Amino acid sequence: MLKSLSYLLAIAVLLPAPTTAATAEDFYKGKTVRIVVGFSAGGGFDTYARAIARHMAKHIPGQPAIVVENMTGAGSLIAANHVYKVAKPDGLTIGHFIGGLFLGQVLGQAGVEFDARKFEFIGAPITDHVVCAMTKASGITSVEKWMAAKTPVKMGGIAPGTSTTDNATRILTAALGLPIQLVTGYKGTADVRLAAESGEVSGGCWGWDSVKTTWRKAIETGDAIVVLQANRKTHPELPQIPQAIKLAKSEEGRKIIEVGIHADSDIVRTYTLPPGTPKERVQLLRKAFDDTIKDAEFLADAKKSNLSVEPVPVDEVERDIGALFKLDPGLITKLKDILYN
């Protein structure tokens, strides 16, 4: 009784918020910050964003309300374009869309209406670790069985240009010569999971941290099996799973994996602000983000919900994105061919 009364009281006390806005600190008081997530609720992007949203407010002076808004479509390109062009650069909108779109801009992906170099970045909570997970029912329980499959193995995808699932799957098809039929158009990995469980596809390739959180039960019971990983480092939780780059057929294949998957993995889960956001608010949000990632309560929550945290600093994000704009033209042509045709 007391507890609920205290909630009621808290609601009553917190609601009437003064609306004067002067300094950056006062600015956030009584405001609502939106995190625009480009994928459907219940997937990995969404789960991280909601965990961060829950704890970030207390690290922003003025303690604004933070809400997560799912803006799905075109593999989060709609959200990326929205953050770039529609959202006001007032420090009240944070974008969370997939980092593969930055490579998409370099490759001239259709529909990209942003310039990656103009976004303000605030960091990423985790380096993505691409794995391919299959259902036991599909019979593809190892990479050898996959190689030997007589008919193309159906893999779930979201949209062309999406780092995971689509880019990773297409690159592995090209570099390893795996028999794959990519079925694209699912709204997010939650829908891919459902399609895999119903047998419509065999599995999909996306981040291990997302797989192990949202598909936890199936992984534990062995109904879903990780058969392949692609990252510079072998994941400590997946010591036995083969590394894609070692199975690549040629030097070119290794290079494509390096550029398209490995280098991409740092920037996949970047949080961004619209270009032109006032500098002091960018700094404030960067600091708040860093503090949140280190927050003991956040880490406890993350642990409880099986989310790994291994932040990527802003300068690393900016460096990786800068490197994309210096890619060799020959490689760009090759990647274009693999990713969009």
Place this chain on the structure above:
Amino acid sequence: MDMLHALISGFLQCFNLSTFNLMMIGIAIGFVVGILPGLGGPTAMALMLPFVFKMSAVEAFAFLLGMTAVTATTGDITSVLFGVPGEPTTASTIVDGHAMARNGETGRALGAVLMSSLVGAIFAGVALGAAIPIIRPLVLSFGSPEFFMLSLLGISFVSALSGEDVLKGLVAGGIGLMLATIGLDPISGIQRYTFGQLFLWDGIGLVPITIGFYAIPETIELAVLGTSISKKEVGEFGGVMEGVKDTFRHFWLVMRCSALGTLTAIIPGMGAATTQWLAYAHAVQSSPNKERFGKGDVRGVLGPGAANNSTLGGSLITTIAFGVPASVIMAILLGAFIIQGIVPGPDMLLPPPKGHLDLTFSFVWVIIISNIITVAICFLFLKPLAKVTQVRGGIIIPIILVLIYLGAFAEKNAFEDMVIVIFFGGLGWVMEKLEWPRPPVLLGLVLGPLAENRLFLSTDNYGLAWMHRPGVMTIFALTLFGIFYPMIKERRQTKKKAAAQSEGKTTVEEPRDKVKRFGPAAWFTTATLAILAVALWQSRNFGFRAGLFPWAIGIPTLVLAIGQLGRDLYGRKKKKYSDIPEIPETEVAPEDVKRRTISVLLWTLGFFLAIWFLGFSYAVPLTMLLYLKIAANESWLMTASVTFFTWLFYWSLFEKILNVPFPEGLLISLINGG
């Protein structure tokens, strides 16, 4: 035995004191959120989030579910009373519910909608509980092709929603589907019909279209007739019990619509915005004597009333059993699940200690209990609520206008949505005058994205082979049956009736009127044709991925629209014989109709301009004051007090409590800036 134990344990958990109190707070918030149009989703969530995460699992779910479970119930009330949808999920209640209010049957409509909501909610709870053993195999037996066929089946319901004119209904449905393609296409991100407008990138929202479609024509009519909402003087506000009795008189219909809501909501992407229309269509299709539908038939209230509540059960099934949430609130629930270390999935369906079946059952109970409480409270307030429909039109109109613009803006905090409201308000008004059905447009709009997505997935996966799947063929057969069976039945009945009344007042063919041939109806159809043609012409550059759906929909719609134009030009008007006497409209002289129409249109536009130039904070009191004094000719005391209370309501709720980021007026920012 374990199951029974979990059932009881789930029940007891709801009555833990702090859980129960939180549920009550949730209900209170949901009550208000449901009643206020446009308010729901993001705005309410922004408020609730910080509190939810401090609660325990059962508390959080009781709070959120209590809140969610009642919005569809109280949203129905706004729809019935004002003709403004309280929630996008309660728009279908307007069609017959508000018509009943106009006929002086407010009490009966409210009684029916509340009782059917309660039945729907209980059904949802029971279905959720009963479905537990079969949930997973049931959902997993469906793939993308079956999902596509189901959305097609849903779209085929437009034929039932079209009233007497199936051709118009099909064209309207096609227009709805085409409207759904506006925005960035979901597969390749190509812009479709955005005209370089950024706000169109995310498509046009259901809320502003629904508000415009229904609330604006209602307001115009109210102003033209110059009456209160209820056209008839009603001495007794009774009829409430009559509405309750109606629920049981048509109990089988209420049950079927409840089942329809729960079952279709299991499909990811189908929410109450869709199921309400399916239920409405089903009520029309399955009922004998359809003449009263759209004019205030209680069956048209019972169907959607039950379905928009029972949908929650279906949405929860996908959320709990698969971790695929169906709505924003389900997503918040899912976030709460994960943070508690509970992974939605098979575990939720196993009794403790292995799983969390007790928690799942507590959801069932929260849905049932919170609706019982809400409906009980609503019945207490029914009399004052029903009295609203007797308030003078002059006072109620500006209040409805405030609700229209606030509702349109506050859903996404987008200024442009108010322009959408005005545009679709005009369109809805013209459609109403020319007897074009509006529900098929909305059904097409909500089902379009789902159909397009699943059609693409099916084709990408199986080529054309998906059409041979047994599930697909079964649903296709059902669709055909659904379309043709009522037609055949209707024809037989018409013949019988015609035979029975062969002499006397049968079909009267009006002589062709050569002068009026190219009248407003033909102009409207021509404009529709032109817009469709331009849309198709534009889509030639979309490419296969983005173009498939616009082509597949646009071409047949264009052909049908040409057919309609032919009928407008050369068709003979049939005067239908009818057993039921028309409800006498209040007599208004034609020149008064014209003057009053122009006046209310100008006020509606003027209000929008005031918001644009002065911002909400000044526009709301100013427009209220001017309207009440000039247009309605109220006394100063009345004018001042109504203005003050409306402003107080606006200011305290939207400015203070909800912190809605209203844009500054153009003039105000000029003054402040310069």
